[in-house]
Amino acid sequence: MMVGLVDCNNFYVSCERLFQPQLRGRPVVVLSNNDGCAVARSEEAKQLGVKMGAPWHLHRAAWKQAGVTVRSSNYALYGDLSNRVMSILRMLTPGIEVYSIDEAFIDFGGMGGREEQVARELRATILQWTGIPVSIGIVPTKTLAKVANRSAKKVPVSGGVRVLLTDEVQQQVLSKLEVEDIWGVATRLGRRLRALGIATAADMRNAAPEALRKEGGVVLERIGRELRGERCLQLDDATRSAKSIMASRSFGRPVTERSELEQAVASFVSRAAEKLRRQHLTAGTVTTFIHTSPFRPTDRQYGASALVRLCVASSNTPKLIQAALQALREIYRPGFRYVKAGILLDAFEPAGEEQTHLWAGGDSENERGLMATMDRVNRIWGRGTLNMAACGVRNGWSMRAEHLSPRYTTRWQDLLHVA
DNA sequence: TCTGGGGTCCTAGGACCC
DNA sequence: TCTGGGGTCCTAGGACCC
Numbered sequence: 001m002m003v004g005l006v007d008c009n010n011f012y013v014s015c016e017r018l019f020q021p022q023l024r025g026r027p028v029v030v031l032s033n034n035d036g037c038a039v040a041r042s043e044e045a046k047q048l049g050v051k052m053g054a055p056w057h058l059h060r061a062a063w064k065q066a067g068v069t070v071r072s073s074n075y076a077l078y079g080d081l082s083n084r085v086m087s088i089l090r091m092l093t094p095g096i097e098v099y100s101i102d103e104a105f106i107d108f109g110g111m112g113g114r115e116e117q118v119a120r121e122l123r124a125t126i127l128q129w130t131g132i133p134v135s136i137g138i139v140p141t142k143t144l145a146k147v148a149n150r151s152a153k154k155v156p157v158s159g160g161v162r163v164l165l166t167d168e169v170q171q172q173v174l175s176k177l178e179v180e181d182i183w184g185v186a187t188r189l190g191r192r193l194r195a196l197g198i199a200t201a202a203d204m205r206n207a208a209p210e211a212l213r214k215e216g217g218v219v220l221e222r223i224g225r226e227l228r229g230e231r232c233l234q235l236d237d238a239t240r241s242a243k244s245i246m247a248s249r250s251f252g253r254p255v256t257e258r259s260e261l262e263q264a265v266a267s268f269v270s271r272a273a274e275k276l277r278r279q280h281l282t283a284g285t286v287t288t289f290i291h292t293s294p295f296r297p298t299d300r301q302y303g304a305s306a307l308v309r310l311c312v313a314s315s316n317t318p319k320l321i322q323a324a325l326q327a328l329r330e331i332y333r334p335g336f337r338y339v340k341a342g343i344l345l346d347a348f349e350p351a352g353e354e355q356t357h358l359w360a361g362g363d364s365e366n367e368r369g370l371m372a373t374m375d376r377v378n379r380i381w382g383r384g385t386l387n388m389a390a391c392g393v394r395n396g397w398s399m400r401a402e403h404l405s406p407r408y409t410t411r412w413q414d415l416l417h418v419a
Numbered sequence: 420t421c422t423g424g425g426g427t428c429c430t431a432g433g434a435c436c437c
Numbered sequence: 438t439c440t441g442g443g444g445t446c447c448t449a450g451g452a453c454c455c
Contacts, residue, residue, distance in 0.1 A: 032423035055422035100455045
């Protein structure tokens with residue numbers, strides 16, 4: 001089984017260059033929303049030492065001096081070009097999981113050794129049809145695909161495609177990779193791993209899974225196994241709906257008044273609610289969060305969030321705003337200089353208005369169906385609203401129903417017992 | 420003066436139960 | 438001196454991703 005990772009090179013910069021060819025060959029930086037910091041850099045800018053996330057206001061002068069061209073981001077454009085790249089992949093490959101705006105995992109199974117050839121054709125087609133250069137890494141697991149892709153970018157002779165098949169080649173590439181450069185390992189986990197003497201990706205591949213689990217839980221164990229070529233993360237081509245929808249903004253200046261936070265929160269909610277409705281989803285809870293600036297170490301720091309559960313799931317803006325403001329009242333403390341606030345909706349597909357029953361299918365020894373149904377019940381109708389469980393059997397059907405006390409209605413075990 | 424915004428998944432620990 | 442033990446459920450927050 002082979003998986004490929006297609007990644008657009010310096011995606012936002014590549015998009016800008018499509019419409020401004022004079023930017024080719026020059027150092028270019030694309031800035032985040034409020035022109036806050038660098039979110040994309042051309043190769044030339046990287047070579048000048050421009051770091052990801054570097055705040056513009058601190059480097060403005062230096063970048064200008066070095067001849068760096070700066071662009072504000074244009075997400076509508078990037079989204080459009082992303083869709084074009086993804087449709088080409090969807091058209092020309094057997095399976096695709098869109099992972100982010102500029103990346104997709106591809107099912108490269110069943111190609112019997114032609115993977116590299118296919119990848120090169122894919123790459124050429126995308127370049128020709130969209131003008132966006134991509135890199136492709138091909139290997140047995142997703143985590144290795146990230147490594148291979150990186151290698152495809154770094155090694156010029158690879159021509160943008162890298163296949164890492166044998167243990168020897170994998171070992172060789174991994175031994176040159178710092179542990180923090182592994183997908184899923186960043187500063188914190190890196191620090192803990194180094195304390196154990198694990199400094200490179202090769203060290204991690206050779207580490208005992210039990211040791212990794214002890215240090216960083218199942219997540220770290222999975223990464224280690226994936227580096228060995230053991231598949232733990234599946235290609236997920238289901239088009240899942242969003243599980244949460246967030247809206248937040250930095251204020252750009254300190255805010256202290258509650259009323260100002262209330263206005264901001266209300267506008268966040270209406271943005272998120274619009275998004276929610278556009279995706280035909282509904283929300284069961286609203287979380288509001290606020291915090292002070294970690295970049296002002298002399299300020300007293302405070303951050304908090306609170307979750308409010310709706311009685312009935314809703315995508316109605318006023319109702320959601322009401323909940324968000326209630327949450328804000330719980331966490332607001334006067335006397336702090338807030339620089340950021342936001343709200344989070346938990347999103348899911350609504351039951352039809354007429355729907356009064358949810359059914360779990362499956363055989364009697366399989367509890368998963370029931371658990372999944374309970375999950376839906378909890379999210380759609382809220383906790384404590386279910387008051388009956390029934391078990392139906394087809395073919396010579398029989399049925400029994402019992403009332404449950406609200407306290408227990410969310411526990412699938414209790415329902416299983418009744419059923 | 421000015422440091423993004425939008426996500427996912429996992430887990431520690433408190434509340435509660437018998 | 439020492440204050441049960443085994444369990445579930447939920448949420449806030451951590452860590453990571455692009």
